[in-house]
Amino acid sequence: MHTTAVRRRPRRRRFLPYLLLAPALILLVGMVYPFSLGLYYSLTDYWLQFPSRFRFIWLDNYIRLFNTPLFGRALEFTTGYTLVAVTIQVGLGLAVALFLHAHIPGRKVMRALMLMPLMIPPVIAALMWKIMMDSTGAGILNYALSFVGVGPVNWLGYPRGAMISVLVIDTWGNLPFISLVLLGGLQALPNEPYEAARVDGAGPAAMLRYITLPLLLPFIILAVTFRVMDSLRIFDLIYATTAGGPDDATTNLSIMSYRYAFQWYQMGTGVAEAIVLLAMVVASSYVLLRLWHRTAESAAQ
Amino acid sequence: MTSLPLLQRRYAPQRGQRSTITALPLSRRHYLRNAAIVVAAVILIVWTVFPFVWILMTSLKNSADIISAPPKFIFRPTMGNYAALFFGTHRGGYSTTRPDFPLFFVNSVIISTGAVVLSVLASIPAAYALARFSFPLKNSLGFIFMSFRFVPFLAFVIPLYLLYQRVGLYNTHVGLILAYQLITLPFTIWMLRSFFMEVPLEIQEAAQIDGCSWVGILTRVILPLSMPGIAVTVILGFMFCWNAFNYPLMLAGRETFPVTVGAIQFISYDQVLWGQMAAATIVSALPQLLLSLMVQKYIVRGLTMGAVR
Numbered sequence: 001m002h003t004t005a006v007r008r009r010p011r012r013r014r015f016l017p018y019l020l021l022a023p024a025l026i027l028l029v030g031m032v033y034p035f036s037l038g039l040y041y042s043l044t045d046y047w048l049q050f051p052s053r054f055r056f057i058w059l060d061n062y063i064r065l066f067n068t069p070l071f072g073r074a075l076e077f078t079t080g081y082t083l084v085a086v087t088i089q090v091g092l093g094l095a096v097a098l099f100l101h102a103h104i105p106g107r108k109v110m111r112a113l114m115l116m117p118l119m120i121p122p123v124i125a126a127l128m129w130k131i132m133m134d135s136t137g138a139g140i141l142n143y144a145l146s147f148v149g150v151g152p153v154n155w156l157g158y159p160r161g162a163m164i165s166v167l168v169i170d171t172w173g174n175l176p177f178i179s180l181v182l183l184g185g186l187q188a189l190p191n192e193p194y195e196a197a198r199v200d201g202a203g204p205a206a207m208l209r210y211i212t213l214p215l216l217l218p219f220i221i222l223a224v225t226f227r228v229m230d231s232l233r234i235f236d237l238i239y240a241t242t243a244g245g246p247d248d249a250t251t252n253l254s255i256m257s258y259r260y261a262f263q264w265y266q267m268g269t270g271v272a273e274a275i276v277l278l279a280m281v282v283a284s285s286y287v288l289l290r291l292w293h294r295t296a297e298s299a300a301q
Numbered sequence: 302m303t304s305l306p307l308l309q310r311r312y313a314p315q316r317g318q319r320s321t322i323t324a325l326p327l328s329r330r331h332y333l334r335n336a337a338i339v340v341a342a343v344i345l346i347v348w349t350v351f352p353f354v355w356i357l358m359t360s361l362k363n364s365a366d367i368i369s370a371p372p373k374f375i376f377r378p379t380m381g382n383y384a385a386l387f388f389g390t391h392r393g394g395y396s397t398t399r400p401d402f403p404l405f406f407v408n409s410v411i412i413s414t415g416a417v418v419l420s421v422l423a424s425i426p427a428a429y430a431l432a433r434f435s436f437p438l439k440n441s442l443g444f445i446f447m448s449f450r451f452v453p454f455l456a457f458v459i460p461l462y463l464l465y466q467r468v469g470l471y472n473t474h475v476g477l478i479l480a481y482q483l484i485t486l487p488f489t490i491w492m493l494r495s496f497f498m499e500v501p502l503e504i505q506e507a508a509q510i511d512g513c514s515w516v517g518i519l520t521r522v523i524l525p526l527s528m529p530g531i532a533v534t535v536i537l538g539f540m541f542c543w544n545a546f547n548y549p550l551m552l553a554g555r556e557t558f559p560v561t562v563g564a565i566q567f568i569s570y571d572q573v574l575w576g577q578m579a580a581a582t583i584v585s586a587l588p589q590l591l592l593s594l595m596v597q598k599y600i601v602r603g604l605t606m607g608a609v610r
Contacts, residue, residue, distance in 0.1 A: 016515060017430040021442065024427035024490060027420070031449055031457065031483050038460035048463075096345065104338055113349050115600055119593040120586040121544040121561045127582050128356045131575055137370025140355050172352070180601045184609045222608055229451045236546040240565050254455060261459045262551060274455035285451055 042272040048265035061272035070248060070256065071273070078252040078277070081163070082231040089171050090224055093178025098208075100179065101186040111183070114176035122173055126240040129169040130156070159249030162242045166250055169237055174230070178223045185219030186212070218296040225288040232281050253277040353586075360579035367575050382580035401555070402581060405563030409585075411474050412549075412559060413542035416481035417535055420489045423482075425531075428493035429519050433505070443494075449487045450606060454547045457483065462551050472554035480548045485538040488606060492537070495607030496530030497523055536596050537603040540589055560585040 045057045065071045096114075100107050117125060132141045133155035142152045155165045193211045202210070213220075235254040238244060244251035244259070251259075253273055261270030359367060361378040386402045430436075431443050461480060462471070470476030500523050508522050524531070546561040553562060564585055567578035593600060601609050 013434075014436070017434040017436040017439070020426035020430035020434075022426075023423035024446070024486065027423050027482060027486055028446070028449075030479060034457050034460040034464055035452075037464065038456055041460060041463075099341060099345070104342065106342070110342065110345060110349075112594075112597060113346060115593045115597060116353060116590060117349060118604075119540060119544075119589045119600065121546060121589070123546040123561050124564060124582045124585050125352075127564055127578060128352050131359055131579060132352060132355060134575075136368065138368045138372055140372050143372050172348070176349070177601075177604055181605060181609050184601050188610075219609065222605060226605065233453045235454070236550075236561075239546075239550075254453065257455045257459075258551075261455070261462075267459055267463060271456065271459045274453050274459065277453045278456050281451055281453060285448075 038271045039275065041268050042275050044268045046266070046268040048267055057268075061269045062276070065269065065273055065276065070251065073248060074251050074253050074256045075276075077163075077250065078232060078254075078280075081167070081234070081252065082228055085167055085170055085231050086224055086227045088167070089175055089227060090178055090220065092171070093175055093223065094182055094220070096175065096179040097182035097186060098212075100183055111180070114179060117173050118176040118180075120173075121236075123236040123240045125173045126169055126237045129165070129172065130241055133165055156242055157246060159247050162246055162250050166234075166238055166241060169241065170231070170234065173237075174227065178227065181223045181226075182216065182219055185216050189215050218292060221288060221292045221295055225285065225292060228284050228288060229281055232277065232284065253280075356579050356582055360576065360583050362576060364576055382576040383584075385577050386580045386584065402560075402563055402584070404556075405558050405560045406584065408474070408553075408557050409543055409559035409561075412477045412481055412557075413539050415474065415478035416485050416542050417489075417538040419478060420482045420485040420538065421493075421531070421535055424486065424489035424493050424534075425524070426519070427490050428497050429523060431490070431494045432497035433518075433523075443491075446487050446490045447606065449483065458548060458551050465552055471552060472557050474557055477549060477553055477557055477559075480552050481542050481545060484541055484545055484548070488541060488603070489534055489538050491606040492534040492603060493527075493531065495602070496527045496534070499530070500526045533596050533599045533603070536592055537599065540592055543589060 042061055043056060043058055045053055045055050045060070047053055100111055104110075131139075133139055135142060135152060135154045135157060137152070139155075141155070145153065153161060155161050189212070193215070194207060197207050197211055233254055234252065235258070238250050238252065238255055239258070242250045244255040253276065257270045257273035257277065259270075260266045260273060358374075358376075360382050361380070362373070362376050363379050363381060366373050366376045427446075431439065458480075465471040465476050470479070504526070505518055505522055508518055513521065543559075544561065545559070549557070549559050549562045553559070558566075560581070564578060564581040567574040567581060596603070
């Protein structure tokens with residue numbers, strides 16, 4: 001896009017944008033400084049209780065992490081959870097978006113209702129579900145499932161159940177995001193390809209497969225990108241429901257990093273683990289954003 | 302062009318048109334289709350709304366009704382949980398351990414407002430520069446601001462915690478406002494940029510011909526024309542701050558906890574105060590639900606930082 005600006009004073013104009021950006025850049029330093037400090041700490045043996053032990057240990061924290069069995073499990077849970085959660089959520093989100101985009105009475109109301117789980121604090125959503133997932137007999141979820149023949153489930157009490165619970169709560173809170181992004185995409189699609197396909201006698205399934213999905217791809221990738229980043233980092237929901245348990249089954253890299261830093265006070269190792277997570281986030285965002293650019297360009301043609 | 306809504310033409314089989322269930326007579330096909338739609342809509346609505354209904358009910362139950370098995374749908378509503386939450390009053394065996402929830406609420410308002418005001422003030426000139434000027438480093442600077450939306454918070458918070466301990470910002474409103482603007486700044490810059498770019502260039506050029514400087518263009522053209530956009534950005538930024546949990550968990554203490562961290566205080570090692578926790582979740586979610594009604598149309602745009610209109 002061509003941008004015009006004040007044309008009269010060329011020399012001042014050259015510095016003006018940076019002047020305008022200055023306040024934001026100063027606040028940015030507020031992020032860069034602690035971050036570089038953290039990068040440094042990740043190379044040190046920083047125990048909060050033993051300040052005298054502080055020394056520079058190069059990559060020992062990272063090496064130690066990769067030799068910790070729990071780290072392997074946390075890495076596995078982080079990536080596995082992200083893959084499963086994003087796949088399920090985007091699949092369901094696409095279905096909901098197509099449903100809400102179809103000519104259905106009351107869809108505006110449904111669209112508005114979907115904002116409710118989306119905009120409340122995730123930790124509050126976690127607590128709401130924690131109340132419903134109570135396994136003592138007072139929990140409404142088990143009560144409801146008893147009518148369809150599912151026996152009482154101790155949702156947060158055993159490893160597999162805790163993983164599923166986290167997935168269910170996460171899906172409840174974030175499905176609306178995906179649905180609404182894809183709905184926005186559906187509403188922006190051009191009309192002509194559908195008219196052409198109708199003339200050729202294509203059915204609804206063929207239109208969905210050969211027109212809607214390819215045109216919607218940039219939006220799908222955008223939703224996937226946001227969800228992958230947030231699933232890799234998911235913390236508050238797990239902290240409030242399982243705190244990483246039972247038996248460390250729902251401990252991901254964020255939870256483990258938090259425990260290193262704020263339970264065992266090994267600040268260096270804690271930051272090192274956060275930086276491993278950062279590397280994963282950067283790598284996946286790089287791939288996904290490139291993919292997004294490519295599909296957005298080809299869809300524009 | 303027909304006057305039918307877009308999607309009915311696209312997906313829904315119409316009268317006389319071939320459909321996937323062609324074997325059935327026409328009326329039955331329609332009946333089946335409508336039944337499927339109703340079932341799907343009911344499932345979607347129950348899944349979305351029922352948790353709120355149930356938590357609202359739980360918050361109005363006394364402690365005996367809450368733990369009754371099977372769960373009770375009909376009960377005598379009580380305001381006891383809310384009273385305990387706000388006044389710490391002792392009524393019918395309610396514990397008074399958490400009378401500080403009003404303080405948490407005020408903290409949330411102070412911190413969120415402070416962070417949003419700070420980041421919007423810094424973002425207005427920055428977004429103006431990114432929207433209306435071309436200069437070297439423009440794209441990379443814009444990308445850097447954007448990328449902070451995705452950084453794992455622990456990479457900041459652990460060093461920030463150590464730093465705050467040292468300089469005395471730990472457990473202070475100022476410290477939390479400074480931390481919260483890490484959440485809002487990337488968002489406000491990108492949102493305002495997308496709104497500023499919507500101001501037609503012709504108006505700006507006309508103002509330039511009339512002798513407006515860049516200050517005049519910003520204050521007399523861009524800001525007045527994007528007031529609704531600024532309002533939306535402020536409200537959404539406030540909501541994102543309200544939702545924050547990770548930063549205050551590590552940087553706040555009992556005096557500065559916001560509602561999100563306050564609400565998990567009802568879980569302790571020996572007991573969970575379900576009723577008060579339910580009341581606290583309702584009180585914490587309520588401002589969000591009211592505000593989201595105001596900015597309904599812009600929420601997707603806000604959540605994707607302006608990428609999806």
